[in-house]
Amino acid sequence: MKRTTTIAGLTLTALTLTVGTAQAFTIDTDGKGFVGKGEVQSAYNLNNAAMQKAVDAKAFTFKAEQPTVQELTQDVRQTGTQAGTQDGTMALTQLASQSATQTVTQDLTCTFTNGSGTKTFHREGVRGGERTGAREGVRVGVREGVRAGERDGVRTGVQSGKQVGSLASDLNVTDKKTGQYTGFNLKGFTGTTSYSTVGPQVWEAPELGAWEFGDYHFGAYEFGAASFAGDYAFSDAYTWEPVSVVEWGTWENVVPGENPDDCLRSTNADKITQISDVITPGAITDGAITDGDVTDGPVTDGAISDGEVTPGAITAIDPVGYGAITDDGTPKVLVTYNGVTKVLTAATL
Numbered sequence: 001m002k003r004t005t006t007i008a009g010l011t012l013t014a015l016t017l018t019v020g021t022a023q024a025f026t027i028d029t030d031g032k033g034f035v036g037k038g039e040v041q042s043a044y045n046l047n048n049a050a051m052q053k054a055v056d057a058k059a060f061t062f063k064a065e066q067p068t069v070q071e072l073t074q075d076v077r078q079t080g081t082q083a084g085t086q087d088g089t090m091a092l093t094q095l096a097s098q099s100a101t102q103t104v105t106q107d108l109t110c111t112f113t114n115g116s117g118t119k120t121f122h123r124e125g126v127r128g129g130e131r132t133g134a135r136e137g138v139r140v141g142v143r144e145g146v147r148a149g150e151r152d153g154v155r156t157g158v159q160s161g162k163q164v165g166s167l168a169s170d171l172n173v174t175d176k177k178t179g180q181y182t183g184f185n186l187k188g189f190t191g192t193t194s195y196s197t198v199g200p201q202v203w204e205a206p207e208l209g210a211w212e213f214g215d216y217h218f219g220a221y222e223f224g225a226a227s228f229a230g231d232y233a234f235s236d237a238y239t240w241e242p243v244s245v246v247e248w249g250t251w252e253n254v255v256p257g258e259n260p261d262d263c264l265r266s267t268n269a270d271k272i273t274q275i276s277d278v279i280t281p282g283a284i285t286d287g288a289i290t291d292g293d294v295t296d297g298p299v300t301d302g303a304i305s306d307g308e309v310t311p312g313a314i315t316a317i318d319p320v321g322y323g324a325i326t327d328d329g330t331p332k333v334l335v336t337y338n339g340v341t342k343v344l345t346a347a348t349l
Contacts, residue, residue: 025344027333031064031171031189035344037182040335043342055181059337062171062184066331068195071323072161076206079312080153082213087302088221095292096232101128103282104246110263110275118274121260125248127241128287151216153309156317157208163201165325169193171333186333195325206314216304226294243279 027033040060041051054060108121172187251260262268263275333344 025333027064027186027331031169031186033186034176035062035173035184035186035333035335037184039344040184040337043335043344044337044340052181054337055175060173060184061336062173062186063334063336064169064171064189064331065334066167066327067198067329068165068167068325069328070163070165070325072163072201072203073321073323074159074161074203074316075156075318076159076208076314077154077156077317078206078208078314080155080211080309081312082151082153082211082309083307084151084216084218084304085307086216086218086304088223089300089302090221090223091297091300092226092228092294093297094226094228094294096234096289097292098232098234098289099128099287100238101126101285101287102238102240104243104248105280105282106248107278107280108260108263108276110272112268112271113273114271119258119260119263121251121254121258121263123248123251124282125246127243127246128285151213153211153213155208155211157206159203159206161201161203163197163322164199164328165195165197167193167195167325201320208314211309221299232289238284240281 025033025035025039037051037055041048046054104125104127106123106125109118111118169189170191172190174185174187175181176183176185254260263272264277334341335344336342
């Protein structure tokens with residue numbers, strides 16, 4: 001980009017350069033000074049006669065240039081995306097059933113009227129089997145899940161830069177002659193001073209502030225296997241099979257000729273004055289537990305772990321701010337002859 005600006009005056013740093021006695025070069029901040037004849041003559045490789053002819057013809061024109069620099073600033077904005085993960089805990093319930101067996105005893109006593117006396121009988125049995133849902137329990141478990149999300153953010157900052165340029169102005173020049181031409185007197189600036197840029201704007205890396213992020217946008221949890229702690233909480237009571245299906249053992253202490261069925265046979269009812277038939281439940285032996293279905297419960301969100309930020313593009317949010325144009329280096333004096341411009345000096349102050 002090239003930008004040309006008209007400026008009222010040209011500010012130069014006063015400069016004196018001595019290359020040799022015949023080539024003294026001076027210029028002050030007002031554009032006044034002296035350029036030796038030999039400096040111009042050697043620049044164009046002219047002999048004395050050609051040089052004299054060119055001076056007489058007013059064939060030389062002069063101008064001064066001052067390299068400049070201009071500070072630049074601009075506000076910028078950068079967007080970014082941050083990934084994150086979040087742990088979650090889900091409460092679970094699980095039903096179960098448990099089987100059991102129970103011992104049972106039967107004591108049978110009857111008294112006969114036919115002279116057979118009192119008969120006493122005893123036997124033991126077991127009842128049980130699988131009783132699905134005999135008692136239900138619930139246990140609470142935990143399983144961990146992770147879900148990933150993204151959130152967008154923005155941060156603002158300032159970038160600084162420089163624009164190199166040049167201030168240029170023609171010089172009013174008269175010949176200096178003492179018998180022969182010895183050089184050129186610089187009488188000051190003439191015409192309009194102009195400013196032009198040299199090359200593109202050069203920016204430094206921006207200085208950005210902290211990110212300002214919004215909320216995460218999470219997807220669904222990915223849960224692992226359920227993990228249960230503690231025992232089932234079963235109800236107290238079993239639901240038992242009826243006595244009619246008890247697996248009884250043999251009657252104990254039965255005297256030969258006696259039969260417990262005699263006490264229970266309906267045909268002997270008129271021969272028995274008293275009967276006692278007592279069945280007593282005994283000890284319970286818990287059996288295997290069969291796990292049932294797991295029911296998912298509510299999810300408790302855990303902590304969010306911030307991930308890496310992926311920076312986006314940096315964009316300008318305000319126009320460029322231009323600072324003052326300042327001198328940047330040594331001023332130059334240029335001479336033009338026959339359409340060819342030469343730099344007479346690039347002195348180092």
